Structure formats: C-alpha cells, structure tokens
Amino acid sequence: MNKEKIIEAIGPAVKERGCFLVEVSVSADNDIEIVIEKEEGIVDWEDCAAIDKVMHGLFDQDVEDYALTVSSAGLDRPFKVMKQFQKAIGTKVDVWMKGGKKVKGVLVAATEEDVTVDESVIPFSQINSVRPIIEFK
Numbered sequence: 001m002n003k004e005k006i007i008e009a010i011g012p013a014v015k016e017r018g019c020f021l022v023e024v025s026v027s028a029d030n031d032i033e034i035v036i037e038k039e040e041g042i043v044d045w046e047d048c049a050a051i052d053k054v055m056h057g058l059f060d061q062d063v064e065d066y067a068l069t070v071s072s073a074g075l076d077r078p079f080k081v082m083k084q085f086q087k088a089i090g091t092k093v094d095v096w097m098k099g100g101k102k103v104k105g106v107l108v109a110a111t112e113e114d115v116t117v118d119e120s121v122i123p124f125s126q127i128n129s130v131r132p133i134i135e136f137k
Contacts, residue, residue: 001026001059001066010034013054017047020083022073030066035073037084043072078129085110085130092133093117097126104133 003026014021014036023035034051036043048070055068079085088107095103095117105118107130114123115130 001030001032001064006032006034006055009058010051010054013051017050019043019047019051020081022080022084030064032066032068034068034070035077035080036070037073037087039083039087048072075132075134078131082110082112085115088132092135094131094133095122096128096130097122098128 003024006024006026007021011021017036018039018041019036020039021034022037023033025033032055034055036047036051038047051070052068055070059066061068073080073084079088085107089109091107092105093107095105095115097103103117103120103122105120107115107117108119109116112124114121115127116122
C-alpha cells in the first residue's frame with residue numbers, strides 16, 4: 001500500500017476531527033500505522049475510530065491485504081512534526097542531545113531550524129529527540 005495515497009485519502013477526515021497527522025508508516029508486510037494528534041485537547045477513541053472507518057471505506061482489506069492501527073501520538077513519544085512542537089510551547093520537555101546530554105526545561109519556541117528551551121537555543125542538528133515531560137500532581 002502506498003503511504004502517499006493513504007495520506008491523501010485520510011487527510012480530510014483527520015482535519016475534520018480537529019486533528020493533524022503525525023506519522024503514517026507502512027511495513028513490508030502492509031502493516032499500516034497512522035498516528036494522529038489533536039490541534040487542541042487530546043485524541044480520543046472516537047477520533048481513532050473515525051479514521052479507521054475512513055480507511056476501511058476507501059481500501060478493501062480483502063483486496064489490499066493490510067493490517068491497520070490508528071493511534072494517538074501519546075505522551076511518551078518524541079515529537080515528530082512541527083505542529084507538535086508548537087502545540088507544546090509553554091510546557092516542560094526533555095531534549096535528548098546527540099552525545100547523550102539531556103536538557104530539561106520549558107519549550108519557549110520552535111522553528112524549522114531550532115528549539116528554545118528556557119533560555120537555550122538548540123539547533124535540530126544537535127538533537128536526537130524531544131519528548132514532553134509528564135507530571136502528576
């Protein structure tokens with residue numbers, strides 16, 4: 001199954017749910033994983049079910065022979081797209097640097113070139129991953 005074809009097919013439904021696409025992956029065995037996130041708030045079961053329904057309506061599983069998983073980006077996964085960074089501005093993040101160093105602080109800004117955490121501007125070329133910090137009160 002073609003990744004670009006999937007993105008084009010589900011794009012309107014993702015947007016209609018107030019979500020954005022984080023990732024679409026297709027394995028060699030046609031295992032498809034679609035990861036979404038809400039523009040505001042959190043992804044719920046109904047959002048995932050709606051995207052699943054669109055996929056099954058557009059692609060005949062008996063003909064295409066695929067397995068499908070639709071999920072939320074999750075709180076423990078690193079950010080993949082700029083919209084995730086922008087949504088997280090003002091929240092605490094862990095930045096894992098190349099070489100193993102970790103920077104922890106509040107995400108102040110994000111551009112295509114770098115992120116600002118507290119008062120440190122860190123180029124993406126020096127970053128392995130950025131993850132939200134989960135705090136329980």
